[in-house]
Amino acid sequence: MLAVSHQLLFTVAADRYPPPNPEYFTEFEKKYPPDVYGEEANPNARVWRVYRDRVADLDDDLLDGWHKTLDVLLIFIGLFSAVATAFIIESSKRLQPDFGEITAKGVIALLSQANPSIITPAIPCLDTVEITARTMWINGLWFASLTLALVDALLAILGKQWLVEYASKQRQPAATAQHWAWRHYAFRRGLDRWGIGVFISALSVILYAALYLFLFGLLVFLFELNAKICASSLALTILVAAFHVATTLAPLLWGDCPTTT
Numbered sequence: 427m428l429a430v431s432h433q434l435l436f437t438v439a440a441d442r443y444p445p446p447n448p449e450y451f452t453e454f455e456k457k458y459p460p461d462v463y464g465e466e467a468n469p470n471a472r473v474w475r476v477y478r479d480r481v482a483d484l485d486d487d488l489l490d491g492w493h494k495t496l497d498v499l500l501i502f503i504g505l506f507s508a509v510a511t512a513f514i515i516e517s518s519k520r521l522q523p524d525f526g527e528i529t530a531k532g533v534i535a536l537l538s539q540a541n542p543s544i545i546t547p548a549i550p551c552l553d554t555v556e557i558t559a560r561t562m563w564i565n566g567l568w569f570a571s572l573t574l575a576l577v578d579a580l581l582a583i584l585g586k587q588w589l590v591e592y593a594s595k596q597r598q599p600a601a602t603a604q605h606w607a608w609r610h611y612a613f614r615r616g617l618d619r620w621g622i623g624v625f626i627s628a629l630s631v632i633l634y635a636a637l638y639l640f641l642f643g644l645l646v647f648l649f650e651l652n653a654k655i656c657a658s659s660l661a662l663t664i665l666v667a668a669f670h671v672a673t674t675l676a677p678l679l680w681g682d683c684p685t686t687t
Contacts, residue, residue: 474603481610485596489589492626496582496589499629503579506633510572510640517568517647520561560650567643574636582629585622592617630687638667 467473595613600606617623641663648656673685 469602469604474607477607478603496586499582503575507575514568517564564643564647567639571636571639578632
């Protein structure tokens with residue numbers, strides 16, 4: 427009896443409030459036609475279709491921004507790793523015996539057997555390689571820098587894969603527009619709950635750490651070669667670091683500062 431009364435009520439309301447003439451629809455109404463009176467909360471009602479299209483655009487913008495950030499990081503990591511590797515190849519030789527020196531002294535020792543007047547130099551033992559503290563610092567900083575950069579690249583690739591998987595889940599068909607809306611809410615909440623945005627922002631911090639470790643190692647390397655060149659490089663490094671810190675902290679003091687990273 428109650429169902430019949432509701433049906434009668436909707437029939438009377440539909441007769442009293444007939445659907446508007448499509449000729450007078452706005453662009454929005456043409457894209458999202460009004461629902462029949464009493465069906466505004468149905469699973470395929472206009473509100474769910476509008477929600478789906480609007481949040482889909484927002485998701486596309488968000489994911490596009492994150493993908494571009496990760497692409498820039500991966501490109502810079504590739505260039506940085508190539509430069510760091512070139513320096514490490516040279517510096518790591520100091521951690522190994524000087525085989526050229528050992529060979530030269532061995533040749534002199536052989537010649538001295540034929541000519542006793544030649545003074546035989548002491549041939550260094552391979553097990554007693556002298557490594558200075560500066561050499562340890564240089565290689566330690568550079569190897570740590572390269573390791574951080576490679577780890578950062580791995581995490582960036584994982585981040586891109588997670589974003590692709592999230593986008594593919596959102597593109598999967600749904601039975602109704604309402605079901606799509608609830609599914610989107612669940613996945614979007616998971617994106618925030620698990621801190622994907624914070625994770626992507628942290629990748630930049632890891633890259634900064636790798637870069638500064640390399641610069642510190644470079645300063646130690648230059649100090650060993652030439653103190654004046656090291657001083658000029660130190661001044662430039664301090665200037666760049668100060669600019670980086672200032673532009674990072676400025677948005678915290680001035681809300682209209684555009685240097686937010």
